[in-house]
Amino acid sequence: MRDINQEEVLGKAYDSKLMARLLSYAKPYWTWLLTCILVVVIIAGIDLAGPYLIKIAIDDYINVYDKPIEVYHQAPENKSAILFEDRYYVIQKNMEAVNQSSSMEIAQLIKYGQDIFLIDGYVDLQSSEFEIVETNGEFILDLKNEDRSFHGRKLTLEEIQSFRKEDVLSIRKIAFIYFLLVIIGFLLNYAQTYLLNYTSNKIVLNIRQELFTHLEGMSLSFFDKNPVGRLVTRVTNDTETLQEMYSQVLITMFKDLFILLGVVIIMVRMNVQLALLSFIVIPLILLATAIFRIKIREIYREVRIKLAQINSTLNENFTGMKTVHIFKREKQQAQQFDTFNREYLEANKKEIFIFSIFRPSMEVLKSMGIAIIIWYGGGNVIRGSLQFGVLVAFIDYIKQFFQPINDLTEKYNILQSAMASSERIFALLDKEADIENPDHPVQIESLQGTIEFKNVWFAYNHEDWVLKNINFKINAGESVAFVGATGAGKSSIINLMNRFYDIQKGEILIDGINIKDIPLSTLRKNIGVVLQDVFMFTGTIKDNILLNNTEISTEKMKEIAQYVNAHNFIEKLPNQYDEPVMERGSTLSSGQRQLLAFARALATDPSILVLDEATSNIDTETEELIQDAVVKLIQGRTSIAIAHRLSTIQNCNKIMVLHKGQLREMGSHQELLEMEGIYYKLYQLQYKESL
Incomplete structure (x- = not known):
């Protein structure tokens, strides 16, 4: 029994050679991918711009009560000024920004209680104690710890609105810009997501098509050694994993990196000390991420193994459902499935447990970073050495800083799975076909049908010979039968004629030409094979006769079906030639499938016809139809029959x-009977059994 764990072993999380090969499939779409990268850079810029706009709104247009204001009697050049009572006011960030060499007046807006005052002068509100008193209708600001006072006036609501008119307009502009950026970000995210997923699906479509085409060209010996279920997994599940890598990791990783880099640069430029203090949590983040990667790798592998067990069990039970019912094993099989299902549940619970620890721990670290910012930055805001808008922006940026870290950690699993899947896919693509077309083929359109085996030795495995020194010649138009016990080599001869396998010694000639020098398409087109176990594809009756051969017309197909006695039963079907055929032709009888197989074989008008006991397990009436069809089929053709009933x-x-x-x-x-050898004994045995 195949070891389920074998195919689920995970390799390295990143392999540069595998990644380079995966990127080669993306090369034809480099313009689309480059567009996606440019778009995610813009999206990252939009995400980074949001907190900065809020910072500008707070510091420059909302929180203006502790800032010096330059006063001009004439409109200043190159400065945005507020016109109020025939004077021009220019708000500065701090006193260092005020031009000390000029003789301009300095004013300040102060909020005292619920009132707003315009003071003629500047007071450091953070370090000074003051009170505003009214004397004879005039407001005076007295400093308690200094022997100074400033004249001021109380602003009415209308005056405040007039004075802050430009601030309100600026805030509206910022709000509009913020909203516009949100809309642009939404549209760009939509466009980027659609384009990226479309591109990644196109890339995976090409990989899947290349893999399927490559597998179709492999010899039967390859499929003897590789379970079909595993190959289906390669073409479906593994390629789907690559699609996740292309769509969720390859490009979006750029956005995460840009966000991280942008947050660091902006935070450092706004305030170096606060930024460095915020980065104290980074070592803890790296430690938590490293532990998570180690633990989740082990759990993820276990989950994949348990899922593979479930899939294997489902495949076996559904395929062998008839046997399950015959031997009344429903309860036992259900118990077996329940065991695997519960093991899968437990593995998933472990995975959920790891994530339930990691994600909250990231939230704790994020909260720790925010707490540090509030503690240190809030104190600086109170002391007046840090603007409040900077503190708000830092809190937003620290939140943005943690999101890419969470994303990158979770994408680690996708990248790891993609590396494992790509390794398995490329292992199949790199495996060369055992049976290949000749380098210098003999160009022929049709074969006459003379077959000759010369000293043919063949083994499926090494030197465990199935055929030993076989020599015979079949002339064109002859009918020949191979008989013998099970395992004698009858089917092997048919397989070798079609080059499903290559011989180890000797040579096989058709019309005097070594079959290794004949193109595979020409060889197999001229050899029609009707197997005992007829395989039907899901589709229609017409599809199963033509097998996508567009060179055959509908009229020709019906003529062939009538010739082999299949037309009568097809005409009785509700949809006739368009009647749906279920998987493996389960809705058709064995005889009907056999007649369709004759029509399928005759469709290419082969020179050689191979029949693998076409009448076994067939009712008498259908057998007569089949025997009549056989007589018609072998006329003018070299025919070979593998006989079970002599x-x-x-x-x-x-x-x-x-x-x-x-x-x-x-x-x-008659000659073989007279020899009284092996054939004679087989004939006598069957004759006695029929008595």
Whole structure:
């Protein structure tokens, strides 16, 4: 039994060679991906601009009560001034910004209680104690710790609105810009998400198509060694994992990095000390992330293994449902599935537990960073050495700083899965086909049908010979049958003629040409095979006859179906040739499937026809139709039959008897009976069983 764990072993989280190869598939779409990168840079810029706009609104247009105001009697040049009572006021950030060399007047807005006062002069509100008193209708600001006072006036609501008119307009502009950026960000996010997912799906479509085409070209020996379920997983699940990598990691990682870099630069430029203090939590973040990556890698691998067990169990039970019902194993199989299902649940609970610790721990660290900012930055705001808007912006930026870290940590799993999936996919793509077209093929359109085996030795595994030194010749137009016990090598001869496998010794000739020198398409087009177990594809009757061969017209298809006696039962179906065929042709009888197989084989008008006991397990009426179809099919063609019932091959020109991989007898039916050898014993055995 296959070890389920084998295919779920995870490799390195990042492999530069694998990544370079994955990026090569993205090369045809580099303009789209570059556009996505540019868009995410713009989106990152928009995300970073939001807190900064709020900072500007607070510091420059809302919180103006502790700032010096330059007063001009004429409109100053190159300065944005507020016109109030025939004077021009210019608000500065601090006293250092005021031009000390000029003889301009300095004023200040002060909020005292619920009132706003315009003071002629500047007072450091953070370090001074003061009170405003009214004397004879005039307001005086007295400093308690200094022997100074300033004249002022109380502003009415209308005067405040007039004085702050420009501030209100500026705040509205900032609000509009902020809202506009949100809308632009939404549209860009939509466009980027759509374009990126479209591009990633196109890339994965190409990978999936290349993988499927490559697998179709592999020999049957490859499929003998590789379970179909595993190959289906490669083409579906593994390529889907790559789609997640292209859409969620490849480009969006740029945004996370830009956000991190942008936050660091902006925070350092706004206030170096506060920024460095905020970065104290970074070592704790790195430690928590490293622990998370180690733990989640182990749990993730366990989850994948348990999921593989569930898929394997489902596949076995659904495929073998008939056997389950026959032996009444429903309860036992349900218990087995319940065991795997609960193990999968427990593995998922472990994964949830790890995430439930990691994500809150990131929130704790984020809160710690915010607490540090409030503690240190809030004190500086009170002391007047830090603007309040800067503090608000720092809190927003520290939140943005943690989001990419969470994203990058979770994308680690996707990247790890993508590396494992790509390694398995590329291992298949790098595996060369055992059966390849000749480098210098013999160009022929059709074959006459003369077949010759010369000293042919063949083994499926090393030197465990299935055929040993086989020599025979079949002339064009002859009908030949191969008989022998199970495992004698009958089916192997058919497989070798079609080059499903290559021989180790000797040569196989058709019309005197080594089949290794004939193009595979030409060879297989000229050999029609009707197997005992007919495989039907999901689709329609028409689809299963033509097999996507567009060169055959509908009229020709119906003519062929009528020729092999399939037309009658098809006409009785509700949709006739468009009747849906379920998986493996489960809605059709064995005889109907056999007749469709004859029509399918005849569609390409082959020179050689191979029949693998076409009448086994068929009712008498259908057998007569099939026998009539066989007689028509073999006319003018070289026909080879693998016989299980000797009564069906007595009229063949030659009968070849295989025994333990060797050709032991050859001749007509009567000649072989007279020899009283292996064929004679087989005939006597079947004859006795029929009595």
